[in-house]
Amino acid sequence: MLNSLGAKHRLCYDFRHQSEPEGFFAQNWLKSSRNCVIISLTNLNLMEEVTMDNKWTELYNAAKAVQNGREISDRVWAGGVAAAIESESGKIYVGVCVDTCSTLGICAERNAIFNMITNGEHKIKRVLAIMSDGKTGAPCGACRELMTQLTPGKYHDIEIMLDYENGKIVTLGELTPEWWI
Numbered sequence: 417m418l419n420s421l422g423a424k425h426r427l428c429y430d431f432r433h434q435s436e437p438e439g440f441f442a443q444n445w446l447k448s449s450r451n452c453v454i455i456s457l458t459n460l461n462l463m464e465e466v467t468m469d470n471k472w473t474e475l476y477n478a479a480k481a482v483q484n485g486r487e488i489s490d491r492v493w494a495g496g497v498a499a500a501i502e503s504e505s506g507k508i509y510v511g512v513c514v515d516t517c518s519t520l521g522i523c524a525e526r527n528a529i530f531n532m533i534t535n536g537e538h539k540i541k542r543v544l545a546i547m548s549d550g551k552t553g554a555p556c557g558a559c560r561e562l563m564t565q566l567t568p569g570k571y572h573d574i575e576i577m578l579d580y581e582n583g584k585i586v587t588l589g590e591l592t593p594e595w596w597i
């Protein structure tokens with residue numbers, strides 16, 4: 417469980433409890449970022465964690481697992497960008513970009529969204545995409561548009577990871593404050 421906290425989280429530690437598992441506190445405190453995991457220890461053997469951002473690590477790992485840029489034919493390239501989205505239920509859906517001639521392809525984000533819809537869901541909580549350079553980035557206008565159309569009036573709260581290394585997160589409402597409809 418401790419390893420699942422990942423390297424990108426800053427700990428908000430309850431100092432009423434002075435003991436912590438050996439090495440745990442020091443290791444994770446040094447790996448600080450803007451993300452925050454709340455830990456409360458009632459004793460050495462019982463740890464209850466309430467995590468706000470562990471899901472970002474899951475999303476990143478899920479996207480990374482399917483990122484595999486390759487040429488499928490002399491007209492089709494795929495997998496250079498990979499996306500993972502968290503739905504309302506907490507499930508993670510992934511997708512990769514498919515680039516073709518004649519605009520038949522799709523962005524990784526929309527591929528992940530279609531995967532979610534295929535599995536019976538349509539409400540998005542978080543979006544993370546790893547670009548071909550290994551960094552995370554914002555969805556294009558078409559992907560933002562699809563997100564707004566899926567949940568008109570409620571899309572503003574969808575969280576988007578802009579910069580995983582530095583924990584920079586924005587909402588779709590910040591990226592796209594005034595939808596055209």
Ligand SMILES: [Zn+2]
Pocket residue numbers: 523524525526555556557558559560
């Ligand atoms: Zn897109």
